[in-house]
Amino acid sequence: xxxxxxxxxxxxxxxxxxxxxxxxxxxxxxxxxxxxxxxxxxxxxxxxxxxxxxxxxxxxxxxxxxxxxxxxxxxxxxxxxxxxxxxxxxxxxxxxxxxxxxxxxxxxxxxxxxxxxxxxxxxxxxxxxxxxxxxxxxxxxxxxxxxxxxxxxxxxxxxxxxxxxxxxxxxxxxxxxxxxxxxxxxxxxxxx
Numbered sequence: 001x002x003x004x005x006x007x008x009x010x011x012x013x014x015x016x017x018x019x020x021x022x023x024x025x026x027x028x029x030x031x032x033x034x035x036x037x038x039x040x041x042x043x044x045x046x047x048x049x050x051x052x053x054x055x056x057x058x059x060x061x062x063x064x065x066x067x068x069x070x071x072x073x074x075x076x077x078x079x080x081x082x083x084x085x086x087x088x089x090x091x092x093x094x095x096x097x098x099x100x101x102x103x104x105x106x107x108x109x110x111x112x113x114x115x116x117x118x119x120x121x122x123x124x125x126x127x128x129x130x131x132x133x134x135x136x137x138x139x140x141x142x143x144x145x146x147x148x149x150x151x152x153x154x155x156x157x158x159x160x161x162x163x164x165x166x167x168x169x170x171x172x173x174x175x176x177x178x179x180x181x182x183x184x185x186x187x188x189x190x191x192x
Contacts, residue, residue, distance in 0.1 A: 004048045005029075011042035018043065059107035067115065067188040069105040069169065074185070077102040090149070092122075092182045099178035104170040105186065109161040115188040117156035117169070122148050123181035128174035133159045133167050139174070148182050158191060 008029055010016035019030040027045070035041040061067045071092050076084050083101035087094040093103055117131065127142040138157035145152045161167065169186060 006046040006048055008043060008045045010036070011044050012036050014044075020045070059105060060109070061111055061190075065111055065190045067107060067109070068185060069107060069188070070185040071183070072185075073105060075104050075106070077104070090182065092151075092184050094148075094182045095180075096173075096183065097180040099173040099175050102170060102172050103183070104168050106166060106168045108164075108166050110164050111190065112161055112164065114158050114160050114191040116158050116191050117186055117188050119154050119156060119186045120151035120184040121145065121154050121181050122151045122183075123179060124148065125179035126177075127179040127181050128177035130172045130174060131156045132170050132172070136160065142179075142181060144179075148180075151182070151184060156186065159188070 004022050005020040005027055008018040008020045010018075013036070016033065018032065021028045021030070027047075029043065029045065031043075059067070059069060059073060072086055072088065074086055074093055078084065078098065079100040079102075083098045084093050084096035084103050086092075096103070121142050122145045123142065124144060124146065126144050129140055129142065131138045131140055136159050140154065140156055142154060143152060159169075169188075171183075
């Protein structure tokens with residue numbers, strides 16, 4: 001069911017109304033005239049109903065018991081202007097240039113036991129980060145692949161899950177040994 005707009009107008013001038021149309025892609029607003037403020041002009045869109053947000057699928061084990069944390073679902077804590085970001089054309093976490101940028105995934109574990117974590121990395125120089133889940137932490141040396149587009153496999157260690165629930169897998173650069181890298185997603189495979 002598509003949501004329809006009741007009205008659309010400029011916040012600073014309610015008489016300045018805009019044409020609104022509902023399409024298969026969603027609601028389209030046709031803007032006209034000049035913005036009253038070139039930096040921040042606000043448009044009000046009143047809907048007939050509450051918006052229908054699409055919730056992302058839960059990150060959890062598949063039927064084979066493997067948990068795939070894809071690069072596109074990564075989250076970031078960039079503590080300065082530069083950091084890390086997802087790049088869809090490379091399907092990886094790229095531009096991870098800052099030792100202050102952290103990358104993490106929040107996921108749900110339903111199957112108890114130990115999981116081996118792996119990823120793929122690419123970079124010009126050796127680097128190092130810490131990988132943690134709750135109080136479990138591994139320091140990982142990252143080999144240089146010689147090219148930001150040449151990915152090599154990297155084992156991240158084993159993590160134990162003693163109870164079902166929501167966990168966060170956090171990657172924190174080593175402040176003294178960090179060099180920029182690109183990284184694919186993470187795979188957690190059950191240890192038999």
